[in-house]
Amino acid sequence: DAGITQSPRHKVTETGTPVTLRCHQTENHRYMYWYRQDPGHGLRLIHYSYGVKDTDKGEVSDGYSVSRSKTEDFLLTLESATSSQTSVYFCAIREEDTQYFGPGTRLTVL
């Protein structure tokens, strides 16, 4: 599992509330990624990080922000959750040329 944990694993929230998802890794990987997975779309990249305080946008970054203040933690924040952000969120790390995924967080926005 490449030492990746995500928290929470499940969350139900209401429209308009802020939500933060956490990805934690124990193996000092430089690159970390946040994806969302929806039926018919595969995985789509939200944001990624290539080092502490170094982040960049992916293809579906609107409505999301990230922070990485230390190597082991990569946080994804929905400033004001909307129903369209109901999804399964996966964190990943890059090891050599391959990405390995965390267990995922299922988020439901009512």
Place this chain on the structure above:
Amino acid sequence: EDKVVQSPLSLVVHEGDTVTLNCSYEVTNFRSLLWYKQEKKAPTFLFMLTSSGIEKKSGRLSSILDKKELSSILNITATQTGDSAIYLCAVANAGGTSYGKLTFGQGTILTVHP
């Protein structure tokens, strides 16, 4: 914009059948192509392909890349019910801070009936 298309989107077979899953791509700065298997949890890595014509094999699964045709296939022989999953294809970018960034296809849902 990088693009990855998989076909078919879904496939239903019986145990023992052989299946071929397809992946085609348009990428500005190709580095590698990866295949993942996803059951009811996180995707798990199967293969990474970087060179044309060299087959990667693991048990009953094999994959090959054709850089001229910008495509790859994943073959599964003698399918088993445990092969039922979503198979994801992804292409890695080779440029700058985008290095290693993956673009995924929609996935192929494979269902294997006993």
